Each structure stands twice: as structure tokens, then as C-alpha cells.
Amino acid sequence: MVWLRRTTHYLFIVVVAVNSTLLTINAGDYIFYTDWMWTSFVVFSISQSTMLVVGAIYYMLFTGVPGTATYYATIMTIYTWVAKGAWFALGYPYDFIVVPVWIPSAMLLDLTYWATRRNKHAAIIIGGTLVGLSLPLFNMVNLLLIRDPLEVAFKYPRPTLPSYMTPIEPQVGKFYNSPVALGAGAGAVLTVPIAALGAKLNTWTYRCMA
16 A cells, blocks of 8 residues: 555646646746737746746645655656647747746755755745745756747747737836846745645645645
């Protein structure tokens, strides 16, 4: 029965990772698609770091195994690459969808949990902060490696967007001078309480299983 429970735990991880990826995609075009990426990078950073940390810490504490957070982020990444491949098959360019870089931040969360000898509070405070600080940096590096978002946006507009939502030229720097710094600062603050929420959900899960 032990192997069955472990298998069930990891199946739960797969299901939640897939569903959280879907929720993130459905949160809006400005998160995944390059036409809105530069002007909404702060929103992107906050939504991605909080979405990652709540599920990653939930299942890391649920299994008690350092490395589970990276496993969770890997499933999200694979699932999004499948979506990217679907758009590419429809004739859109390779850079039309930007796959977020979740794995390195999840590895920092796992490393914190392992280095503090599975200390839940350290994982919430230190690990949550590291996720919020690192994710904007990794994703901005990722964005710098792709083609100009404006070129992709105007050359390949999404067919599902109505005419009045056609991408407009973003005013980079109009509302903030450093999207990475602002995204990292806001993310570092918000991921800690969201990580605590994930840990609390873990407690509720154990009570329901009792």
C-alpha cells in the first residue's frame, strides 16, 4: 500500500501542475504572449511567482522530499511547451509563445528546504523570497533571447483577438523604469504569504485524509 500512496501523491502533483498551467495561460494574453510581454512584465512576474510557489511548496511539504518543487515546475514547463508546439503547428512563429522559466526558481525552493533540514518555516520565508526575487531575472533573460515582441505581435496577431484588442506599441519605461527590479521586489513580498497559504493547504489536506 505504501507504493500506491506514493504513486497517488505524484499523480496529484501532475494533475495540479497541469491545472495550474492552464490557469496561468487563461489569466490573460499579456502573460504568455509576446505582444503584451514588455509592458506587463511586472504583472507577469507576480502572477508566475505566486502561481509557482503555492503549488510547489504545497507538494514539497506534502511529500517531504526536496526536489518535488522542481518536479512540479518541470511538469508545468513540459505542458506549456506542448501548447507552444500546438501554436507552432498552426503556422505561428516559434517565438509567438514565451514559455516561462519556472525550474531554476523551483530549484532554489528545493535547495532551501534541503539546506534547512526540511524546515517548513524556512522554506516559506527564505524559499518564497528566493522564488519571488529570481523568477523575474530568469524570465527577462529568456525574453532577451527571442525576437522583438513588437515584430511578432504586428506580424502575427492572434486570430481570437477582436479588432479593438489589436496590440498597440508599448510605452516601455512610461510606468516603471526597471520591470525586473519592480517585479522582483513585488514578487519577493507577495510570494512569502502565498507560500504560507500553500503550506496551510497542506495542513488541511492531511486533516481531510485523517
